[in-house]
Amino acid sequence: MDFSQLHHLLKPDQILTGAAAMRGYDCDAYTVDRSAPAVVVLPESTQEVAAVVTWCHHNKVPFTARGAGTGLSGGALPALGGVVISTKRLTKILAIDAENHRLKAQTGIANRKISDEVQHLGLHFAPDPSSQSVATLGGNIAENAGGPHTLKYGVTVQHILGLTTVLPNGEIVEFGNLTGHEPGFDWLGILCGSEGTLGIVTEAWVKLTPLPLHVATALISFPSIRSATECVASIIANGVLPAALEMMDKGIMDAVREAFNLQFHPDSLALLLVECDGAIQDQVEAELKTIQQVCEQFGCIETTIAANENERAKLWMARKKGVGAMGRLAPTIVTHDCVIPRSKLPEMLDFVNAVGAKHGLGVANIFHAGDGNLHPFFYFDDREPGVIKKVVEAGEEIIRKCITLGGSITGEHGVGVEKLDAMPLMFTPDDLNYQFKLKAVFDPESTCNPCKVLPNQKSCNEHRQRWRGTAW
Amino acid sequence: MVAPTTISSLCEWVNSNSNVQVSCESPYDILEQGATLSLENLNQIEEWRLEDQLIKVQSGIKLSDLNKKLQAEGFEIPIGLNEADQNASLASFLSINLPHWNMQAGTWRDWITAIRFVSADGRLIRSGADVVKSVTGFDLHKLIIGSRFTLGIPVSVTIVVRPFQNKPTYPPIHADLPEGCQLILADPSYLKTLPPSTIQHLDLESKLALVQWTGDNHKGSVWTSNHGIFNLPTFPPPIATLMHKLKEQFDPHHKLNPGGMGIF
Numbered sequence: 001m002d003f004s005q006l007h008h009l010l011k012p013d014q015i016l017t018g019a020a021a022m023r024g025y026d027c028d029a030y031t032v033d034r035s036a037p038a039v040v041v042l043p044e045s046t047q048e049v050a051a052v053v054t055w056c057h058h059n060k061v062p063f064t065a066r067g068a069g070t071g072l073s074g075g076a077l078p079a080l081g082g083v084v085i086s087t088k089r090l091t092k093i094l095a096i097d098a099e100n101h102r103l104k105a106q107t108g109i110a111n112r113k114i115s116d117e118v119q120h121l122g123l124h125f126a127p128d129p130s131s132q133s134v135a136t137l138g139g140n141i142a143e144n145a146g147g148p149h150t151l152k153y154g155v156t157v158q159h160i161l162g163l164t165t166v167l168p169n170g171e172i173v174e175f176g177n178l179t180g181h182e183p184g185f186d187w188l189g190i191l192c193g194s195e196g197t198l199g200i201v202t203e204a205w206v207k208l209t210p211l212p213l214h215v216a217t218a219l220i221s222f223p224s225i226r227s228a229t230e231c232v233a234s235i236i237a238n239g240v241l242p243a244a245l246e247m248m249d250k251g252i253m254d255a256v257r258e259a260f261n262l263q264f265h266p267d268s269l270a271l272l273l274v275e276c277d278g279a280i281q282d283q284v285e286a287e288l289k290t291i292q293q294v295c296e297q298f299g300c301i302e303t304t305i306a307a308n309e310n311e312r313a314k315l316w317m318a319r320k321k322g323v324g325a326m327g328r329l330a331p332t333i334v335t336h337d338c339v340i341p342r343s344k345l346p347e348m349l350d351f352v353n354a355v356g357a358k359h360g361l362g363v364a365n366i367f368h369a370g371d372g373n374l375h376p377f378f379y380f381d382d383r384e385p386g387v388i389k390k391v392v393e394a395g396e397e398i399i400r401k402c403i404t405l406g407g408s409i410t411g412e413h414g415v416g417v418e419k420l421d422a423m424p425l426m427f428t429p430d431d432l433n434y435q436f437k438l439k440a441v442f443d444p445e446s447t448c449n450p451c452k453v454l455p456n457q458k459s460c461n462e463h464r465q466r467w468r469g470t471a472w
Numbered sequence: 473m474v475a476p477t478t479i480s481s482l483c484e485w486v487n488s489n490s491n492v493q494v495s496c497e498s499p500y501d502i503l504e505q506g507a508t509l510s511l512e513n514l515n516q517i518e519e520w521r522l523e524d525q526l527i528k529v530q531s532g533i534k535l536s537d538l539n540k541k542l543q544a545e546g547f548e549i550p551i552g553l554n555e556a557d558q559n560a561s562l563a564s565f566l567s568i569n570l571p572h573w574n575m576q577a578g579t580w581r582d583w584i585t586a587i588r589f590v591s592a593d594g595r596l597i598r599s600g601a602d603v604v605k606s607v608t609g610f611d612l613h614k615l616i617i618g619s620r621f622t623l624g625i626p627v628s629v630t631i632v633v634r635p636f637q638n639k640p641t642y643p644p645i646h647a648d649l650p651e652g653c654q655l656i657l658a659d660p661s662y663l664k665t666l667p668p669s670t671i672q673h674l675d676l677e678s679k680l681a682l683v684q685w686t687g688d689n690h691k692g693s694v695w696t697s698n699h700g701i702f703n704l705p706t707f708p709p710p711i712a713t714l715m716h717k718l719k720e721q722f723d724p725h726h727k728l729n730p731g732g733m734g735i736f
Contacts, residue, residue: 143607144607146605150605154582155605155607157582158582167710171710173708173710173711173714174708175711184618184707184711184715184733185615185618185619185623185714185715185718186569186581186614186615186617186618187711187714189581189611189614189615189617190610190611190612190614190615192611193607193610193611194610233523233524234523236523236524236525237522237523239546239547239635239636240635241525241634241635339601339603339604339605339606340603341521341523341524341526341602341603342523342524343521343523343524368605371603371604371605372524372603372604372605373605406602406603407601407603408601408603408605408606408607408608409608410606410607410608411603411605411606411607412605412607413607414607415607415608415609419608423608423609426601426608426609427598427609428598430591430595430596430597431597431598431599431609432609434591434597434599434612434722435599435609435610435612437721437722438610438612438615438718438721439610440721441714441717441718441721442714453609453610454609
C-alpha cells in the first residue's frame with residue numbers, strides 16, 4: 001500500500017513513519033501484545049479524521065484510533081497494522097455552556113483538563129478514571145470509563161449528550177442531542193464502550209455536574225481483607241450510597257509506604273477509602289456515621305476522617321498513587337479488570353491471592369470495592385523466562401472465576417485483544433452473533449479497529465499469533 | 473392474543489409467527505390495536521440482591537408491584553414515576569424509554585445493566601451483565617430500550633435500584649407537555665421551586681431544550697409525547713440509514729412490531 005498518498009490529506013508534520021514512532025505506537029498500556037502500524041497520523045479536526053478514514057475505506061486499509069495510550073486491554077493496538085489515528089492534536093474545548101451545565105470538546109483532550117476548565121464555575125466532569133490527568137475524553141468514551149466516583153455518579157455514557165463521529169466509511173454523523181434524551185435507537189449507548197470499533201468519535205458534548213457542596217472522607221483500616229470486603233457489601237445493603245468506596249490491600253500499602261512514606265496502622269491488612277458528598281452537610285455526615293458504625297461491626301481498627309481539603313487529598317494519596325507506586329515492587333505490572341457482585345468480594349479476593357501464589361506471582365489489589373470492580377495487579381520481572389505465560393494463565397483463571405460468580409470480564413478497561421478468548425465464556429454463540437450483526441451495520445469491511453471486542457474475526461486469528469509472539 | 477407464561481414458550485411462539493405485535497398494558501402504547509402478544513404473565517421477580525442494589529425481573533411486571541417489593545426493603549427504582557404510570561408494565565416503559573421530568577435521574581437506559589431479549593427468530597439473546605458495571609461487548613440492551621419492540625422483545629431485565637429517599641415535594645410539572653413548559657417560561661420564579669436537576673437541561677436564553685422537549689408535540693410528532701405516529705423526517709438521513717440497516721440485521725422479515733418505529 002502506498003501510504004505516501006496521505007501526504008495529500010495532511011501536513012508533513014502530521015504523519016509519522018519512522019521506526020521509533022512505530023515502536024511507540026505498537027501497544028497501549030497493555031504491553032503483552034504488540035503490533036506496529038504502517039503509519040501514524042495526527043489530525044487536528046473532524047474533517048481531517050474523515051479524510052484519512054475515507055482514504056482507508058477506499059483502500060481497505062485497517063485503522064485504529066488512539067488517545068493517550070493508557071488503555072489496559074490492548075484496545076489501541078493496531079492489530080492488523082495499517083493507520084493509527086492519534087487524537088493527540090484534537091484537544092480544543094469548543095464551547096462551554098455553564099448555564100446549561102454542558103461543554104463541547106474535541107476528544108483528544110485529557111479528562112482532567114475538562115474539570116480544570118470549569119472548576120471556577122463550580123462544575124466538573126464526573127467520570128474520573130485514575131489515569132485522568134492524561135487519559136483522553138475519546139478514550140473514556142471508547143471504554144465507557146468509570147473511576148472511583150462511579151458508584152454514585154455513574155460511568156461515562158451517563159455524562160455524554162452528543163457525539164460527532166466519523167463512521168468507518170468516512171461519513172461524519174452527529175449522534176445524540178442536548179436534552180439528554182435521544183429519541184429512537186440509543187446510539188450514544190452503543191458508541192460509548194464500543195472500544196473504537198464502530199467509528200471514531202472526534203467531538204463530544206458532555207454534561208457538567210455541580211461540585212458537591214459538602215464532602216466527608218475517611219480512611220478506615222481493617223485487620224483482614226475478609227473483614228473489609230464483607231463490610232463493603234453490608235454498607236450497600238444498609239441503604240447507604242457513598243460517592244466512593246475504594247479498597248486497597250497490604251501489597252498496595254507496602255508500595256505507597258515505600259514510595260511516599262505513608263504510614264498506616266501496623267495491624268492493618270486492608271484499607272477502605274470512603275467518601276460521602278451532597279448538598280446538605282448533616283446528611284453527608286450522617287451517611288459517614290452510618291458507614292463508620294457498619295465498619296465497627298466488622299472489626300475495623302482505625303478510622304481517620306479528613307478535617308479539611310488538604311487532609312482529604314492526603315487520604316486519597318494512597319489510592320491515587322497506589323498504581324504508580326507498584327513500580328517499587330517489581331519492574332513490570334499487569335492490571336486485570338473484572339466485576340463481580342459485591343457480595344462475592346470476600347470469596348473472590350481469597351481466590352485472587354491463591355492464584356498469585358500458585359503461579360509464583362506477586363499480587364496487590366486496589367479497586368472500586370463499591371462497584372465490585374476488581375483490579376488485581378500481578379507484579380513480576382518480565383525478563384524471567386516464561387513469566388508472561390504465567391501472568392496470562394493467572395489472568396484467565398481470574399476471569400473464569402468472575403464469570404462463575406455471576407460477574408463480568410471487564411468493568412472499565414474493555415475487552416480489547418486481551419479478553420477476546422473470554423467472550424465466549426460469557427456469551428453464547430447466539431449472543432455473539434447479534435453483536436456481530438451490530439458491527440456489520442457500522443463496519444461491514446471490518447477495517448475500523450479490527451480484531452477487538454468480538455472473538456474469531458476474519459483474518460485476525462493468524463495475526464494474533466504474531467502479536468503474542470513478540471512477548472512470548 | 474397470546475400471553476405466554478414462560479420465556480421458552482414465548483421464544484417458540486415468536487419463532488413460529490410472522491406478526492409479533494406486543495401489547496404491554498401501557499397508557500402510552502399506541503399499538504394496542506392488532507396486538508398479538510401480551511407479556512402480562514411474564515411478571516416474576518427472578519433475583520433480588522439487596523447487597524448489590526440489583527433486581528432482576530421479568531419485563532411484564534407491573535411497576536406498582538415492583539416498587540412495593542422494593543420499598544418494603546428500603547429501596548426504589550431510580551426513575552420517578554407518576555401515579556398513573558404505576559399500573560403500566562416495565563416493558564412498556566422500556567419500549568419507549570419514557571423519561572421522567574427529573575432529568576437527574578436519567579432515563580431507563582442509565583439504570584438497566586442487562587437485558588435478555590427474544591429475537592425475531594425466537595432466540596433468547598443476552599446483553600450486558602448482572603452487575604452494576606460492565607463494558608463487556610456491545611451494549612445491545614441499550615438499543616433494545618426505546619426501540620418499541622422492533623429489534624427484540626425484552627423479557628428479563630436487570631435494574632440498578634437505589635435507597636428509598638423521602639423526596640422533597642415539588643410542584644408537579646411535566647416538561648414534555650406544552651402546558652408545563654409554558655408554565656416555566658411564564659414565571660421564571662417557578663424555576664426556584666424545582667430541583668436543579670430539572671432545570672439544568674433547559675436553555676432559558678435560546679429555549680433550545682424546551683423546543684426539543686415540546687416542539688415535536690406542537691407539530692404532532694410523538695417522540696416526546698409518546699403518542700401518535702412517528703415520522704421518518706425526525707431523524708437526519710444518516711441516522712435513519714443506520715436504523716434501517718440495524719433493522720435489516722435484527723429483523724430482516726419485519727415481523728417484530730411492524731410499523732412500530734414509524735420508519736420500517
